[in-house]
Amino acid sequence: MSAPTDKRPGDRARDPAPDAASGATPATGFGPAGGEPAARPYHHPTAGWGAARSVAKVVARAKEPVDATRLMVTMNHPDRGFDCPGCAWPDDQHGLHLDLCENGIKHSTWEMTPKRVDRDFFAAHTVTELSSWADFDLEDQGRLVGPLSYDPDTDRYLPISWADAFALIGEVLRGLGSPDEALFYTSGRLSNEATFLYQLFAREYGTNNLPDCSNMCHEASGRALTASLGTGKGTVDLNDLDTADALFVMGVNAASNVPRMITTLAHAYRRGAQIVHVNPLVEAAAGRTIVPHEFAAMATFRSTPTGTMNLQPRIGGDLAFLRGVAKAVLESAEHEPEAVDREFLERFTEGFDAYRDLCAATPWEDLEQASGLTRRDMRRAARVYTEASSTIVAWCLGITQQEHGVDTVREIVNLLLLRGNVGREGAGPCPIRGHSNVQGNRTCGIDHRPKDAFLDRLDEVCGITAPRAPGLDTVHGIQAMHEGRATVFVGMGGNFVRAAPDHEYTEAALRNCELTVQVSTKLNRSHLVHGRRALILPCLGRTEKDVQAGGAQSVSVEDSMSMVHLSRGMKRPASPHLRSEPAIIAGIARATLPDSATPWEGYVEDYDRIRDTMQRALDGFEDFNRRVRGPHGFRLRQPARERVFRTASGRAEFSLAPLPDPSPGEGLLTLATVRSHDQWNTTIYSSDDRYRGLHNLRTVVLLNATDMRDRGLADLDPVDITSIARDGTRRTVRGYRAVTYDVPRGSAVGYMPELNSLCAIGDFSPQSDQPLMKHLTVEVVAHTP
Structure with missing residues (x-):
């Protein structure tokens, strides 16, 4: 296979590789x-015929029309389908037969490509040459088909057996001075079963160095919600979104990031809900949509609005906006007592009086300057809020990837608490998770700061002694590699070198490692930025059948609203030499811990055995194997939804953050x-x-x-x-x-x-x-x- 030859007008370089001298x-x-x-x-409206044309192009390019059609009728179906490997938006609970979106089809078809990256490809291309290719061209070469090891003498990846690959990893990990010299990263693509095995292995090995993509995405949400409500998750479900009187959508373009949410917004508009988009950009999600599975609308080009108000704060101005809305609500309460829920505030919250005083003491001029909005804008939003009997606030990375992300999410909760919009139907906080199982990763143990109660139970159930010292997150893990304090990086999915900040620094950090291991489906930049020794271990994709010694297997995932359900691949694997993620993790674990009493091989033979252990080790997973096989699976208990707040005070806690100057x-x-x-x-x-x-x-x-x-x-x-x-x-x-x-x-x-x-x-x-x-x-x- 030869290198891509398509020249683009204006091309000056095939990829944005930083110049080491100038930065x-x-x-x-x-x-x-x-x-x-x-x-x-x-x-034009979102979705609709624009999405249909885009999907047609992707399917044509993939040259998989039959399988692409099959995926459309099986993706996100509870009885026979696989979970979309894209976003974590919940699946429809009412029998919708086309519960999918443009991006989900693109993502799945991208995985199902007939193209292959095989022995001949790497014989033809050195790593140095591939490093000059664009990211698109790398992934466009197709699926990886077998394990590979980097050969510094030829500057190429060469085939290696699975046994030798595992042996190399085990040898290097056993030779480290401390288990804390290794990092075990995950992108959010892992199933719950693979996640549980991954964290179990890392902790039996002796480290809590479990950085993940949440460290770069929704860490602020988890910390804020835990501090305010005693939970790291949102409290709403799809039924709440179908009944809320008002929706505030902050810091996200749902049309691209969670396209299935657009259907929810259209339905909300039709039933008369107010939908306020708060974003520096007026995004497509705030306009109109044609819902693709509404065939009459498609045939007549009939679109539905997906918003009723747009507010554009300056970047970093969201906290000031929220406080301005709260200030207006509290001002209204002086002559409209029903503007706040006094009974809820007295029974369930802590710190309301101090928060009310803080809002009163904050001048409108300061709020306008910090938010970039007028007090009229903030009062308009407050009127929507007070006139709604139930309100949901949804947000994404536009809120969390800020200097004051935790304070801003806590300010969202402050606003919700004023009118008792937590723990009842049609109301609550709703973080929008991006990757399909990133929330499940955290639930099932991927956490560099685990609680002692979790570790105590893991030790008891699994017969290990897990370390108690906090591990490294993503940023501090990169710094540790750069400084030589961490010398092994294992990446379970994703394209770490591109997702991480400060590309030049991150690339130098990875090149400073003794060993880098990437578990992947397709070639990407992170395979070309590697340690002195490097392995690529190709795994099954979400769309592919997973057959083990115990028969065909299924895995589970958790969506962004705490529903846990099964996923079953439908397609023959891209290569007979691929292994599932649980099998790869178990192979690494056995090679590293040859005397481990953990039944790694038994877990791989039958994933029910993993779930049997998980139900004893994890809160909320009782009777896991039976409940997950029910229609749509089951929803994990959310105490804050029941107005049980596991905070120090036992109440929902107001926060008193200073107003930032953005x-x-x-x-x-x-x-x-x-x-x-x-x-x-x-x-x-x-x-x-x-x-x-x-x-x-x-x-x-x-x-x-x-x-x-x-x-x-x-x-x-x-x-x-x-x-x-x-x-x-x-x-x-x-x-x-x-x-x-x-x-x-x-x-x-x-x-x-x-x-x-x-x-x-x-x-x-x-x-x-x-x-x-x-x-x-x-x-x-x-x-x-």
Whole structure:
């Protein structure tokens, strides 16, 4: 197989590889679609025929029309299907036969490609050569078919047997001075069963170094909700979304990130609910939609609004907005006592009086300056809130990847508490989880800061002695590799080097390792940035049948609303040499811990045995094997939903965070990174973003019209973007294109993972330890060649 030869107009480099000397990143050209870049307004509804055309292109490119059709009628079906490997939005509970979306089909079809990355491919291409390829081109080569080991003499990956691969990992891990020199990362793709085995192995080995993608995504949500309500999860379910009078949707473009939520928003609008979108960008999700499985609407092009109000705070202004709404509610309560739920506040909360005083003492002028909104805007939102008998606030990474993410999520809870909107129908906090089982990973033990009660029970059930010292999260794990304190990295799924911040620093950290191991389905950048020794271990995909000695197996996942259900692959595996994630974890564990009493082989033979152990070790998983086989599985108990608050006070606790100043400084902007519509996490399907009107263009920064004029810029002018880190260091990407967009003055927006390179490894929130991917201080100037 030869290297891709399609030349793109304007290409200067095949990938944004940082220049080690300058820290600069050259622009990458204009992506896999070909043609000249373009930016134009997009006013069409979400989903509908645009999604249908996009899906048709993906299916045609994959050349798998039969299997693609099969996946559409089996994905997310409780009795015979596999769980969508995309987002964690809950499955329909009322018999919908096409409970899927454009992105889910893209993601699954991308996995089902007939293309293969085999022995001949690696014989033809060195790692150095592959490093010059674009991320799209790497993944587009197809599925990995067998385990591989890096050979430094030839600079190539060579086939290795599974037995030898496991033996190498075991030898290196046993030879470390301390188990804490190893990191065991997961991306969120693991099933509950594989998750449980993974954390069990790491802890039996002797470390809590279990960083995960939540460290970069929703860590702030978990910490905030735990502090306020005594739970790390949201309290609502789909039925609540179907009955809420008001929905506040903050910091997310549901049309791209959780497309099935758009159907929920359309239904909410039709029944008269108020839907307030709070986002620096007016995204497609705030407009209109044509629900694809509503055939009459598709046939007549009849669209439904998905929002009733748009508010555009400045980046970092969400906490001030929420406090402004709360201030307006409390002002209303002075002459409208029913504006707050006094009985709920007295019975179930702690700290209300202090919070009321804080709101009263905060001047409107300060709230306007910090939020970028007018007091009229905030009072309008407050009126929606007080007139609704039940309200849900949903949010995503636009809230959490900020300096004050924990405080902001706690402010969401403060607002909900004022009217008793926790623990009753149609109301509550609703974090929108991105990856399909990222919440299940945490539930089943992926946590670098485990509670003693969890470890005590794990020890008792599994017969191990788990370490009690906290482990390393993602940011601190990267720092440990960079400094030589961690020398082994095991990545269970994902594309770590692209998802992480500060690409140059992260790449140097991984190259400093003695051994890197990547468990993957397709070739990606993280395979090319490796330690002195490196392995690629290919695993089964979510769409593929998993047959073990005990017969065909199923796995379980937990969605973002705590429903646990089974997933069964439908397709023949891409290669007979692939192994399931539980089998790979068990193979590593046995090679590393040859005298372990844990029945690793028995667990792999029959996943029911894993679930039998999980039901004894994990709260809420009692009678696991029976309950998970019921229609739609079962919902984990959520004490806060029952108004049982496991906080220190035993009540829901108000927080009293100081009002942050989000101003970046004179002449500077605040940059947030986002996904395009045609990508999923770090996987990029094309360089188009039809919902933002961009074609063949990813190296882009979206700017307010006044900010463009102040810098003497016109649309598609090349610019250089430089971030200013807390420690004063600077990182630059060059030759990006500036595009006028409807964003607040002082705010800028561009795509991840490319612009993750601007986020310094030390620029993380002290509240959550999350990298500030959506809260970077930057300067944007005309490009200097």
